Amino acid sequence: MKRLVWVYLCAAYAFIFLPVIVLVVFSFQDGRLPVPPFQGVSLQWYAKVLGDRDLMAALFNSALMAAVSSAVALTLGFLAAHGLARSVLPGSVWLRGLLIAPMTVSYLIIALGLLTVFNQTGVRLSLWTAGVGHVVINLPLCFAICYAAMGDHQKAAERAARDLGASEVQVLWLVSAPMLAPALLAAFFLSVTFSWDEFIIAFLLTRFEVTLPVEIWSMLRSGLSPATNAVGSLVFLVSVVAVVLAEVFVFRRRA
Amino acid sequence: MTQAATERRVGWGLVAPALIWTVAFFVVPFAAMLALSFARMEGRAVVAAFDLGNYVRFFTEWPLFKALLNSLEITAVVTVVSVALAYPLAAIIAFRVPVRWQRLALLLAVLPFWTSYVVRSYSWLLVLGQNGVLNKTLLGVGLIAEPLEIAATRTATVIGFVHFFVMLLTLTIYANLVQLSPNYARAARDLGAGPVQVFRFVILPLTLPGVVTGAFVTFVLCMGDYITPQILGGNNELTLPQLIMLQLGRSGNFPLASALSVILMAVITLAYVLSARWLRLDRV
Numbered sequence: 001m002k003r004l005v006w007v008y009l010c011a012a013y014a015f016i017f018l019p020v021i022v023l024v025v026f027s028f029q030d031g032r033l034p035v036p037p038f039q040g041v042s043l044q045w046y047a048k049v050l051g052d053r054d055l056m057a058a059l060f061n062s063a064l065m066a067a068v069s070s071a072v073a074l075t076l077g078f079l080a081a082h083g084l085a086r087s088v089l090p091g092s093v094w095l096r097g098l099l100i101a102p103m104t105v106s107y108l109i110i111a112l113g114l115l116t117v118f119n120q121t122g123v124r125l126s127l128w129t130a131g132v133g134h135v136v137i138n139l140p141l142c143f144a145i146c147y148a149a150m151g152d153h154q155k156a157a158e159r160a161a162r163d164l165g166a167s168e169v170q171v172l173w174l175v176s177a178p179m180l181a182p183a184l185l186a187a188f189f190l191s192v193t194f195s196w197d198e199f200i201i202a203f204l205l206t207r208f209e210v211t212l213p214v215e216i217w218s219m220l221r222s223g224l225s226p227a228t229n230a231v232g233s234l235v236f237l238v239s240v241v242a243v244v245l246a247e248v249f250v251f252r253r254r255a
Numbered sequence: 256m257t258q259a260a261t262e263r264r265v266g267w268g269l270v271a272p273a274l275i276w277t278v279a280f281f282v283v284p285f286a287a288m289l290a291l292s293f294a295r296m297e298g299r300a301v302v303a304a305f306d307l308g309n310y311v312r313f314f315t316e317w318p319l320f321k322a323l324l325n326s327l328e329i330t331a332v333v334t335v336v337s338v339a340l341a342y343p344l345a346a347i348i349a350f351r352v353p354v355r356w357q358r359l360a361l362l363l364a365v366l367p368f369w370t371s372y373v374v375r376s377y378s379w380l381l382v383l384g385q386n387g388v389l390n391k392t393l394l395g396v397g398l399i400a401e402p403l404e405i406a407a408t409r410t411a412t413v414i415g416f417v418h419f420f421v422m423l424l425t426l427t428i429y430a431n432l433v434q435l436s437p438n439y440a441r442a443a444r445d446l447g448a449g450p451v452q453v454f455r456f457v458i459l460p461l462t463l464p465g466v467v468t469g470a471f472v473t474f475v476l477c478m479g480d481y482i483t484p485q486i487l488g489g490n491n492e493l494t495l496p497q498l499i500m501l502q503l504g505r506s507g508n509f510p511l512a513s514a515l516s517v518i519l520m521a522v523i524t525l526a527y528v529l530s531a532r533w534l535r536l537d538r539v
Contacts, residue, residue, distance in 0.1 A: 036391040
């Protein structure tokens with residue numbers, strides 16, 4: 001029984017890591033196809049990828065869109081959470097439901113709806129039309145995280161600040177935001193992750209300025225290549241470093 | 256103006272931007288799509304109408320309806336297999352791995368999450384393809400004489416999905432298991448229950464809400480995904496999202512694509528209603 005447990009554990013990890021290992025190993029392939037036999041170690045595909053102007057442009061677009069759309073989503077979500085937490089509005093249950101609703105809908109459907117509207121109103125597709133879609137998917141998340149983090153303690157501090165003559169903007173900026181800093185950071189981090197890796201909205205709502213997942217997608221259409229492995233490995237490396245840093249500096253400290 | 260009225264006005268002012276954004280870019284687009292699903296195609300032009308033609312087509316043309324069945328079958332298999340594989344893994348990490356290593360074990364179990372989504376499916380293609388690692392290995396050790404045809408089949412789609420959802424479910428089920436007080440199992444053992452009975456009558460019922468929630472999330476994400484079936488499954492057996500994308504791309508048939516999306520949405524809503532009894536979406 002005891003041995004069975006460890007066999008299962010090892011098998012599960014093997015299954016989970018198999019594709020990643022294959023991806024990374026064959027990014028060093030000294031040959032034209034990322035399949036066995038492994039023909040030797042070469043960095044040529046990394047050189048090719050890092051010198052590829054389209055790919056670097058896509059990388060920049062992805063980073064820009066993830067940062068801007070997450071910042072917008074966080075701002076809107078934070079303000080709405082603050083508004084709903086501080087004053088009793090008629091129908092606030094429905095308001096909360098409406099703000100959360102996009103979370104339960106497939107990205108494909110959100111993208112198709114926006115595409116319909118942009119087509120009918122003659123809006124030209126660009127990085128920013130996809131950014132609008134990314135705010136739609138991340139706003140519920142940011143709102144929910146901020147709303148859940150607001151407690152009575154916070155409300156008391158805000159009321160005190162108001163009694164002492166702080167304006168609404170000052171309350172938000174000098175009291176609420178600093179008190180919620182960990183939640184705001186978590187919401188921003190999650191939004192960036194989702195936006196960075198999102199495919200279908202970016203695919204349907206951009207035209208010429210594409211994001212990294214869309215660029216990788218178009219690389220796939222020309223068949224298997226170690227260059228795709230190299231891009232994938234680089235993205236993986238960056239993400240893992242980010243996760244480890246977050247783990248060590250943000251979460252470890254709290255625990 | 257009274258104090259309460261001022262309060263309320265400020266409240267509305269704060270909620271307004273998010274509300275306007277959600278209405279303008281979520282509610283209105285959805286309504287537009289719904290309206291479009293009743294429109295007609297004449298040649299390559301969309302004619303506004305109130306026409307049930309697209310829905311009738313879906314239920315009467317077998318290739319269209321088959322896409323929904325394919326999606327449902329794949330999703331059902333993926334959900335069951337993923338839960339069946341993830342539960343033991345989560346349980347081993349929660350109960351057998353020493354506490355100080357659990358966080359690391361869990362972090363490792365979800366590490367491939369951090370590869371790009373498109374790249375993850377592509378990696379499985381490298382493993383499962385005709386000249387892929389799996390075939391080369393099996394041929395090498397002489398287990399098979401001919402390469403297995405896995406890529407571009409439903410099996411490949413299922414493997415790709417299961418890989419993703421095993422990671423997701425391990426995380427959610429683990430979170431459920433460690434919340435359980437060990438006293439429940441201890442009490443059951445004191446009263447004479449064996450390990451199987453403890454699991455069957457104590458642990459499993461207590462973690463069921465978490466499992467159902469995880470299974471529901473799996474269902475929603477799996478039904479709506481385009482990438483995995485497109486890269487791994489190929490074009491032999493289309494899923495509903497693949498069919499929708501095909502309508503957009505090749506034929507530019509937006510009304511039919513809209514109708515199919517509405518149907519996808521209806522199926523997911525139905526699944527929600529059916530599982531709502533056990534769902535604890537606030538406790539994911």
